Amino acid sequence: MMTRQSITHLVCDCDGVLLDSESIALRVLHRELLPLLPALAAGDVAYSDEESRSAALHAAIANRLGMYTDLLLDEVDAEFELGLSAQQVEHLHESVGRACGEEAQPVPGIAEALQAIRLPRAVASNSDAPRIESGLRRCGLYAQFEGRIYSAHDVGKPKPAPDVYLAAAAGFGIDPARCVAVDDSVTGVRAAAAAGMHVLGFTGVAHDRKAMARQLLAAGASKVFDDMKQFPQLICELVWLR
Known part of the structure; x- marks a missing residue:
């Protein structure tokens, strides 16, 4: 008989999980990159007008x-031939970081959900640590993750590599298989799955x-x-998965 493992x-x-900030990043990046789109060449039908571009x-x-x-x-630059300079990339980082730090709100219901979930918790993110900490403080969530904040900038390769999730498990001193990860992006889900965690x-x-x-x-x-x-109910179900 298989024994249950919590x-x-x-x-x-x-x-996108703790902080509702990705819409802010999307808005800022779109606003800053749109003027950099190269002018259409005569007869170019790939994007027939400014709205579609x-x-x-x-x-x-x-x-x-x-x-x-x-x-x-890098990928957007290559796809749209923007020709971004190092200075422009640095400006984009600063613009996104500043906007997220000033405007980010907690994901609706996250504070109540975390209160109902009794498991020790950590953050594993591709964002840099100052941005993570600033956002968590702004949204009143920092105390729940203090000392357990892991940034891909500090631990090795970014998601979809598993490094930042593996670092979180190592910080707890446990097998990644005993962790449940929650992520909102394909990149992040792939990273957590590659680390050997259960993934929501x-x-x-x-x-x-739906998509x-x-x-x-x-x-x-x-x-x-x-x-x-x-x-909380999904976590409860996973606790008795095995």
């Missing part, structure tokens, strides 16, 4: 949210929840949910 620790992504840029950024910002900018996908702040749910399941999430009221 999930003992919780590891949360930051942007703007929509294409918006979608390209939205589909990459959760990536390390440098990689996101959150779609509550996604632009297209994102399909993508997160395909990336390795065992279940997806779109309302933090569901979060």
Whole structure:
């Protein structure tokens, strides 16, 4: 007879799970990158007007949210031939970081959900540590994660590599298989799955929840949910999964 093994620790992504900040990053990046789109050549029918070009840029950024910002900018730069300089990239980092620090709000229901979940918890994010800490402080969540904040900037390769999730498990001194990770991006779900954690996908702040749910399941999430009221029950079910 198989014995039950409890999930003992919780590891949360930051942007899009704890903080509703990805919409802010999307807005800032779109606003800053749109004027850099190269002028259409005569007869270019790829994007017939400014509105469609703007929509294409918006979608390209939205589909990459959760990536390390440098990689996101590299891919968007290549796709749209923006020709970003190092100075422009630094400016974009500063603009996004400042806006998220000043405007980020907690994901609706996250404070209540965390209060109901008794597992020790950590943050594992592709954002840099100062931005994570600033956002958590602003939203009143810092005390719950103090001393357990892991940034891909500090531990090695960014998501979708598993490094930052592995660092969180190592910080607890436990096997990653005893952790449940919660992430809202394909990049993050792949990282947590590669680390060997149980993975829940959150779609509550996604632009297209149904499409994102399909993508997160395909990336390795065992279940997806779109309302933090569901979060404690999902954790309870996982505690007795084995």
